[in-house]
Amino acid sequence: DAGVTQSPTHLIKTRGQQVTLRCSPKSGHDTVSWYQQALGQGPQFIFQYYEEEERQRGNFPDRFSGHQFPNYSSELNVNALLLGDSALYLCASSPRASDPDTQYFGPGTRLTVL
């Protein structure tokens, strides 16, 4: 049983560009959350998707947007990249009905903005 997978592993972009990160949840999980982890800090919640809708949002600007597909996979899009967007982006999934509080994290995508 595959766990949470994320692609790509690493990404380098320049300021002003746009980026899309992808996440496939663990089998049987229908809720996906995204977190940003800057160097030396704990993860910060970006948003959560369930039933293809954004259910909760953290304190991030509208440049950060997302999507969830019918197969529960998810994308995180960031527009107009800033140097400060350089971070490890983590995706976490959980099964909302049976165990909503146990989030399984993927290995993350390391985004570097130059």
Place this chain on the structure above:
Amino acid sequence: AQSVTQPDIHITVSEGASLELRCNYSYGATPYLFWYVQSPGQGLQLLLKYFSGDTLVQGIKGFEAEFKRSQSSFNLRKPSVHWSDAAEYFCAVGAVSGNKLVFGAGTILRVKS
């Protein structure tokens, strides 16, 4: 809004020694509390969680944590540390079931032989 404080940025312990990592949270009601571990270049792995009931919870890899409401703490302990325990440890709090997690800044554990 909830918050988490991990007072120790770095901790170094000898292999075989006991370990305690501190975590203090701020939240008005009974929180959902978690400890995660992150090895270099890896995602987060859940060690243990507390929702209600017995305040001493057992987790994986021989870790345990105790919820103390009076001290707003949820400290992580292990009686004997192994070199493979070297990693960064994060305490997190959730306010409502299925809700977002708020993480502390993490504690980096170094194990010396």
